[in-house]
Amino acid sequence: MDVDGLLEGFEPGTTAPAGRPAVALNFVVSVDGRATVQGASAGLSPPADRRLFHGLRGRFDAILAGTGTLRKEGYGRLVKDGAQRAARGGRGLAGDPLAVVLSRSGAVPDVPMLRDPQQPSVVLTGEDAQPQTALARLRADHGVRSLLCEGGPTLARGLLAAGVVDEMFVCLSPMLVGGDPPLPLLRGANLDPPARLELVWAAEADAALFLRYRVVRGSSA
Secondary structure: OOHHHHOOOOOHHHHOOOOOOEEEEEEEEEOOOOOOEOOEOHHHOOHHHHHHHHHHHOOOOEEEEEHHHHHHHOOOOOOOOHHHHHHHHHOOOOOOOEEEEEEOOOOOOOOHHHHOOOOOEEEEEHHHHOHHHHHHHHHHHHOOOEEEEOOOHHHHHHHHHOOOOOEEEEEEEOOOOOOOOOOOOOOOOOOOOOOOEEEEEEEEEOOEEEEEEEEOOOOOO
């Protein structure tokens, strides 16, 4: 799968709406709708998904993950490879994306990402962790024009319910995981109304399907 070809011309910061960054979700999910294997998503990702994962990280000002995802995945420096940092610079971005953590409770896991002096980060807590407030602050205080959310299911559902998601990248992994209770792509109350999606492209690699969707504006609020 040609990741550079699929993402050619994709510059999310140029499409940021007034007052907030452009926001995309990136997820991998099994055929039976599970978002993790033994508590982490890495076991679901085929090699092509890892390439797309890094390709997307190379195109956003900031990367957002929920506290549960940080804890389970053990996040470290977001862009470890020097060539990838240089490629970001060639796109007019900082070599290291801003790491963003939202926590209403203020309880933030002690992960390497937040202890690495080379990794810029911001933690928003309390009312500042509400999606609309957080995005407005990121734009106004940190100049963030594009934000990639990597999970987890509760955070993704909250962003969609707030009507602030512009695009979704989904890898349908060729695996059946099972488990009870399941950890789905979204967790929480039903979206009312449901978010409607428009397919931008679909690709296949490593027996997995890769889908890029645009969220139809006004389909969730």
